[in-house]
Amino acid sequence: xxxxxxxxxxxxxxxxxxxxxxxxxxxxxxxxxxxxxxxxxxxxxxxxxxxxxxxxxxxxxxxxxxxxxxxxxxxxxxxxxxxxxxxxxxxxxxxxxxxxxxxxxxxxxxxxxxxxxxxxx
Amino acid sequence: xxxxxxxxxxxxxxxxxxxxxxxxxxxxxxxxxxxxxxxxxxxxxxxxxxxxxxxxxxxxxxxxxxxxxxxxxxxxxxxxxxxxxxxxxxxxxxxxxxxxxxxxxxxxxxxxxxxxxxxxxxxxxxxxxxxxxxxxxxxxxxxxxxxxxxxxxxxxxxxxxxxxxxxxxxxxxxxxxxxxxxxxxxxxxxxxxxxxxxxxxxxxxxxxxxxxxxxxxxxxxxxxxxxxxxxxxxxxxxxxxxxxxxxxxxxxxxxxxxxxxxxxxxxxxxxxxxxxxxxxxxxxxxxxxxxxxxxxxxxxxxxxxxxxxxxxxxxxxxxxx
Numbered sequence: 001x002x003x004x005x006x007x008x009x010x011x012x013x014x015x016x017x018x019x020x021x022x023x024x025x026x027x028x029x030x031x032x033x034x035x036x037x038x039x040x041x042x043x044x045x046x047x048x049x050x051x052x053x054x055x056x057x058x059x060x061x062x063x064x065x066x067x068x069x070x071x072x073x074x075x076x077x078x079x080x081x082x083x084x085x086x087x088x089x090x091x092x093x094x095x096x097x098x099x100x101x102x103x104x105x106x107x108x109x110x111x112x113x114x115x116x117x118x119x120x121x
Numbered sequence: 122x123x124x125x126x127x128x129x130x131x132x133x134x135x136x137x138x139x140x141x142x143x144x145x146x147x148x149x150x151x152x153x154x155x156x157x158x159x160x161x162x163x164x165x166x167x168x169x170x171x172x173x174x175x176x177x178x179x180x181x182x183x184x185x186x187x188x189x190x191x192x193x194x195x196x197x198x199x200x201x202x203x204x205x206x207x208x209x210x211x212x213x214x215x216x217x218x219x220x221x222x223x224x225x226x227x228x229x230x231x232x233x234x235x236x237x238x239x240x241x242x243x244x245x246x247x248x249x250x251x252x253x254x255x256x257x258x259x260x261x262x263x264x265x266x267x268x269x270x271x272x273x274x275x276x277x278x279x280x281x282x283x284x285x286x287x288x289x290x291x292x293x294x295x296x297x298x299x300x301x302x303x304x305x306x307x308x309x310x311x312x313x314x315x316x317x318x319x320x321x322x323x324x325x326x327x328x329x330x331x332x333x334x335x336x337x338x339x340x341x342x343x344x345x346x347x348x349x350x351x352x353x354x355x356x357x358x359x360x361x362x363x364x365x366x367x368x369x370x371x372x373x374x375x376x377x378x379x380x381x382x383x384x385x386x387x388x389x390x391x392x393x394x395x396x397x398x399x400x401x402x403x404x405x406x407x408x409x410x411x412x413x414x415x416x417x418x419x420x421x422x423x424x425x426x427x428x429x430x431x432x433x434x435x436x437x438x439x440x441x442x
Contacts, residue, residue: 021312022309024309038277052206055359057387068419070425074207074254077249
């Protein structure tokens with residue numbers, strides 16, 4: 001009888017642990033496990049001065065394109081922004097006060113950090 | 122004798138749990154290559170849902186309106202003019218954002234003290250002492266905000282613990298419901314371990330019960346196609362200086378784990394409720410009923426998208442309440 005109970009318990013646990021979408025929270029603090037690409041850089045104006053609070057947006061250039069998370073990524077006081085993305089080719093633009101700079105391309109690789117500065121007109 | 126009876130009961134309970142779990146696997150794994158989605162703290166509701174077929178949900182609650190004192194709900198007062206870094210541009214298509222599909226058809230929501238505007242939540246993130254617009258969320262209980270998984274957990278850096286603030290019904294530089302912080306950030310292993318965009322949803326249990334006055338959205342799941350169902354996305358796009366904007370379209374492609382639509386959105390809209398309006402008395406959910414969590418700009422099929430609320434996801438987030 002005890003063996004039967006044990007077998008049932010193991011069965012339940014095995015099924016519950018077979019992957020998928022079990023809840024997680026910051027109380028669990030699992031380490032990040034997926035290899036993303038990082039693109040970071042500084043947004044500057046035509047005088048070369050850093051621009052804060054510019055909205056920096058990537059666009060996937062791959063076919064098919066990678067959908068891009070719709071986070072608001074704004075440059076900080078030093079003009080610096082950072083995006084973590086699925087590896088691939090992207091085009092980045094910075095926008096502020098109705099000014100949009102020219103798009104700049106980056107080939108983002110998993111586990112690597114690429115520097116990509118952006119310019120506002 | 123007592124031992125035998127007790128042993129029989131334990132056996133019965135285990136067998137029931139096993140059968141329920143098997144039932145859930147067969148229900149939830151249809152069209153779900155990543156496997157079963159189980160909630161740990163909501164086992165009973167999962168089993169109940171597994172017995173139901175087709176559609177199940179909960180209606181929203183419209184709340185009581187503007188409180189005389191937000192601190193009565195555990196929220197912090199936020200003075201008008203409180204500075205959150207962001208900016209405003211007149212139209213999103215001025216800067217060629219892909220997720221503005223065609224012309225920019227977004228409309229500003231002003232004031233934000235009616236429902237569901239007051240249950241729509243501006244999420245900010247503070248880094249190096251500077252608070253900036255980050256995402257959107259939606260109330261789904263007195264103390265629960267739901268949003269995209271990537272708004273609470275970054276695949277490279279981990280949880281945004283201690284960095285996020287939640288402002289229900291924020292309106293430019295006015296914050297009629299104050300702000301709350303998170304007691305617990307929540308997501309699921311499909312996102313935090315696998316990084317699967319189809320599982321990119323999460324939430325935050327707040328240190329306040331402001332939902333009692335803002336109200337909260339309803340939600341439902343269905344196994345049927347949702348093609349043609351109207352979709353409204355209401356939230357805080359990054360080009361609109363903490364103002365709330367909305368646009369209505371419809372489900373264009375109905376995947377088993379993801380919905381695709383042509384609502385106009387911009388970075389900052391992540392985590393918005395993708396909802397439809399259902400008539401009073403509709404089964405499962407009536408009023409403002411969420412179908413998905415907005416998460417991504419234009420993908421391979423030319424539409425914006427977000428993880429669909431499925432049966433197991435519904436059970437999981439209800440368990441967070």
